[in-house]
Amino acid sequence: MTREIMLLFLRKELSDLRSNRQVWPAYYLLPIIAIALPLILLIALPALTDAAQAGHDAGARMILETVMNDPRLGGGTIEERFARFMLRDLQLFYLFMPVVLSSSAAALALVREKEQRTLEPILATPLRDRDLLLAKLIAAVVPAVLLTWAAAMVGIAAGSLGALWRVGVLILPTAGNLVALVLLAPLMAVVAALAGLRASARFTDVPGAMQFTGLVVVPFSLVLVAVVGRPAMLSPVAGMAGAVFLALVAYWLFHRNLRRFRREEILTRWR
């Protein structure tokens, strides 16, 4: 029954998403940024390299030193190393994107049911807490991850072609990119969505749940992106270790959510 219920909620959330214009901006803007950013950086590459080489300010000098001294950026011209440096870090955006999308969808998942007064009829069905939480989790994560993958495919292709045009070298994709996209992006989305779901179950109003998610869940997830995602860009093995870590965090969070999911609290605290 669980798989069927997950598909039901996924279909319902997708259909809700299609007709809910309030949530469209995030689903439009983030993919556009994901695709445009590598191109903008590559177009601006000569100017950035020149500025760094001129050494007029301390920040530019520091970047130049990093770029020149980091052995993981390989050999090649200074422009090639710069392009590699920027595109590598830019890939973190593909971990940031599912975090934002899935956590905000999850933050709304239960609190919007409360607001629409649909939660009590749902809880009155034979649906179990585990199935409901899993369905809501999948409904928040799947659209976020699919959109991220689609944007990443186009973004990486654009970045690769752009790098080929600018520095004559195919920089993307790297093994780290692929590990991050295939393993880390979904797991980051799951962790962020589980934190968002907890907020959604506890809060009694949409603004409260959204604020908590924006101020606590997203920043905390971004720290996770930096801690787990950055090493992954440099080493696929580090990426896989990060994936195992995230999977454990997700497992723990899911069971914590399940233990703390109180039908009573949700029904009686809601007015």
Next chain:
Amino acid sequence: MPGYDLPMIRADNLSRSFDGRFAVEGLSFTVPEGALCALLGPNGAGKTTTIRMLLGLIPATNGSAEVAGISLPASEDSGAALRARVGLLTEAPGFYDRISGRANLELFGRLYGLDETTLASRIEHWLRRLELWEPRERPFGTWSKGMKQRLALVRAVLHEPKVIFLDEPTAGLDPAGAREVRGIIADLRAEGRTILLCTHNLSEAEELADLIGVMRRRMLVFGPRESLIEGGTGLEIELTGDPDPLVHLLSVLPRVRSCRAAGRVLRLELDDLRRATPEVIGEVVRLGGAILSVRPISTTLEEIYLRAVGEVAA
């Protein structure tokens, strides 16, 4: 209610407190299979809390219950089994505004475990029966209040539950819409379903219920409708002359609880209307009273309700 023996809903000393304050206290009642029980009570009387406890959505602080053969408090498995046997109509319809009425029913039908074919035929049957077939593909948010409430009623019966809980099913409906919904409830009762109806509407309870309970935190009055409403114990005797001299003499009769005069009318409250009436009339005649008319005073549900609720308030 001849022939209804099996208790389908049984609450035994059921209590529920929130932050140390009782919302429901020591509630006990039984509803046999196939009966419609109306629970009346003012706002905050604990009617919705009672329904939620009987559905296993919130646990009771004290006491136990049994609904559709399943004991409460329930485990996760028996709780799911209980919810599969019970239909619920909440005060607000509780559907998704952006998807169609049919899609809403499909979603809930699947959550109740109905397969696609059964669900499709039941949805068509009920939507046609409740005249909702035409607008079925329109987003639910565009439907009128009466249509929304009827759709909620469809959801409550879609999985053919043994027991149906209806929480204020006609609240906010116009008279025509309310009448329509009452007609459907009467049909469901006629089909043999056990129904617990929470309502503020006394005439609705009077029209539909086999059993009536008045509650305010605890059960104040509970019993079959006939014995509550039609089994009044009052008698009115209209005389040709002044009834005042008779008041004191009649008050001391063994089956007379009280007697007072109002104009040319004597109003008596008796222990047993059937047995006491001939005795009282005989005594009036013996004392020289000339009787113009005699009629029993039946207690209305409104009187029962106000008396019960008023006593608690006092």
